[in-house]
Amino acid sequence: MNYNYAADTRSLYIHWPFCPYRCHFCPFVAFVGQDAFMEQYHNALMKEIKDFAAQCPEKLIIETVYIGGGTPSTWPNRLLLDMSAILKSSFTMKNLSEMTLEANPGTVEQEQIAVWKEAGITRVSIGVQSLNDTVLRRLNRPQKASDVRQLLRWTGNEIETVSVDVIIGLPGVTDEEWKEMIQELVTWPIKHVSMYFLSIHENTPLYTRLKKNEFALPEDDAVVDLYYWTVDTFADHGFGQYEVSSFAKAGHESLHNQVYWERKPYKGFGVGACSFDGELRFENMKNLERYCKSVTTHEPIVAVSESLTLQQIRLERLMLGLRRRSGVKIQDILEGMKEHESEKFLAAVHELEKEKFLRTDAENIYLSKMSLAIENEIAVRLLR
Ligand code: SF4
CATH class of the missing domain: 3.20.20.70 (Aldolase class I)
Structure with missing residues (x-):
């Protein structure tokens, strides 16, 4: 790839x-x-x-x-x-x-x-x-x-x-x-x-x-x-x-x-560098000598390439979005979810909001101040 x-x-x-x-x-x-x-x-x-x-x-x-x-x-x-x-x-x-x-x-x-x-x-x-x-x-x-x-x-x-x-x-x-x-x-x-x-x-x-x-x-x-x-x-x-x-x-x-x-594309260059083209993630080889040799001889330098499942993309969106002051768009997380999954997710949001770990408005979810240092746990609770 x-x-x-x-x-x-x-x-x-x-x-x-x-x-x-x-x-x-x-x-x-x-x-x-x-x-x-x-x-x-x-x-x-x-x-x-x-x-x-x-x-x-x-x-x-x-x-x-x-x-x-x-x-x-x-x-x-x-x-x-x-x-x-x-x-x-x-x-x-x-x-x-x-x-x-x-x-x-x-x-x-x-x-x-x-x-x-x-x-x-x-x-x-x-x-x-x-x-x-x-x-x-x-x-x-x-x-x-x-x-x-x-x-x-x-x-x-x-x-x-x-x-x-x-x-x-x-x-x-x-x-x-x-x-x-x-x-x-x-x-x-x-x-x-x-x-x-x-x-x-x-x-x-x-x-x-x-x-x-x-x-x-x-x-x-x-x-x-x-x-x-x-x-x-x-x-x-x-x-x-x-x-x-x-x-x-x-x-x-x-x-x-x-x-x-925002999960936009970026191209990384160099030993161990990562790239993302909007769909796939890549990681270059981490061995310095092999990297130099492979670039020079036109051999592949990508060691890992992967595409993420929809669930992984959701978790990534949630984790990256929750960390930001601008929050995460609810619609971006609901995308592709079955009805019972959406209901479960929205119920989890509601629960965490009641516990004051989250704030919401019509479009977004935000971490509350008290959950800034535990955003990973919140993201996992939202999608489990
Ligand atoms: S070893 Fe080098 S790259 Fe690693 S933290 Fe120290 S200065 Fe930074």
Whole structure:
């Protein structure tokens, strides 16, 4: 099964997998100590992009680009500019409204900011995670709070939208430290915050260390309380919540993420990158050497392709929609349901509304504030 080249694709994801260290909580496709492969990988990646563009019946008009990783701020300047030129020659970029680059503090030289701007970057997403250097070092992320503040000074007035990522529930961060960080964060020259709950993924060192009782996680209830405190603090400082984990000053909501949430097509390039053409999902192979070789020799690089059942699509719509301030359209969930299924679903909505977990209007369902931190459970209850 191939990506539908005629799909209405307006968004691209580009994966840069190189990292200077491996954080113990990281589930992403990322490689440490492989920098010698950067140029070879770049060339393969550019070939994948050009080959894709050549197959499309018309030049695609691209609106959003997201460069994720890995650590894309380690992409050498010369090669990053080459990538930008290849995007411009392969696609129509005149409607581009957002081009994001992920950057990690401590991996950036000041001169790079001008290069990013020249490459067309409009949005930088900075991986702050925590300002507690000791906690981060224990998680094998040797990043310092001073690196964060320096990168903010360099980008704050230069890049249209600066976003920061923080992780709530990291072991070793006290409530007081978290609150101090948030109170400092709201004074930074940023327009967007993503706040993620710590997830423990199997096959990560954090998972193994937790199994060996090397550390304890904070209590769930305490983390949820802190989450609500943070939501309120962001609101007090003009960061509107438009999704469970996403907060923005007006007009700075991430356009690219909305493509994912609305289940619109996007094409991903690079090792382990995912794509969705509106019908099918694809995932590229995750082995760096095999990826480079296969692109070069025109062998298939897609490792997984799948179509979802109607029930899976419904659950996905529900989970993605419930997370958003705009809610989920009732009609989108009822689509294709038999009469008894619709009745069961609407009864579940009614029940959860009575329990104050949901709000509804004529068209949509919304999470209530008290269920923001348990949206997965709510989605499962609605469709069981
Ligand atoms: S910097 Fe990001 S991608 Fe790299 S190891 Fe850490 S969490 Fe993973």
